[in-house]
Amino acid sequence: MTDTTVATGLSVAPATPTIGATVTGIDLAKPQSHETLKELYLAVCEFGVLFFPEQFSLTPETQRSLGQSFGGSLHVHPSVPGISRDYPEILAIAESQPLPWHSDATFEAAPPMGSILRAIKLPAVGGGYSLGKHVCRI
Numbered sequence: 001m002t003d004t005t006v007a008t009g010l011s012v013a014p015a016t017p018t019i020g021a022t023v024t025g026i027d028l029a030k031p032q033s034h035e036t037l038k039e040l041y042l043a044v045c046e047f048g049v050l051f052f053p054e055q056f057s058l059t060p061e062t063q064r065s066l067g068q069s070f071g072g073s074l075h076v077h078p079s080v081p082g083i084s085r086d087y088p089e090i091l092a093i094a095e096s097q098p099l100p101w102h103s104d105a106t107f108e109a110a111p112p113m114g115s116i117l118r119a120i121k122l123p124a125v126g127g128g129y130s131l132g133k134h135v136c137r138i
Helices: 034-047 060-068
Strands: 011-014 021-024 090-093 115-119 133-137
Touching (some): 021 034
Antiparallel strands (some): 011 021, 090 133
């Protein structure tokens, strides 16, 4: 994948030599074109994980819509409740209430394709799964 995709305006740059890429030139809170979704899918296949900096306008509703854009229904965890009845497919991972191991549902016969992790609060350096994030399984 090239650094910048002309058709979609996305810029995809490797984040490390082995895994991950940073994607800019996109507002994830807005509906995405078929071409953009295809580029994102190809990028996640190539890099394993994608980082989208400064996506401040992403809400639970737009996060769910983004997940639905990839087709199929969103995953509802079998034992961890969602953030509300309106959003059963979105899990809150908070420092005060860490999720049990395998919140990604890889133990299921047909696990979700991936997750959309929205960080609400991060430390200046490093990170961790229990720092107030929302997870939407797709």
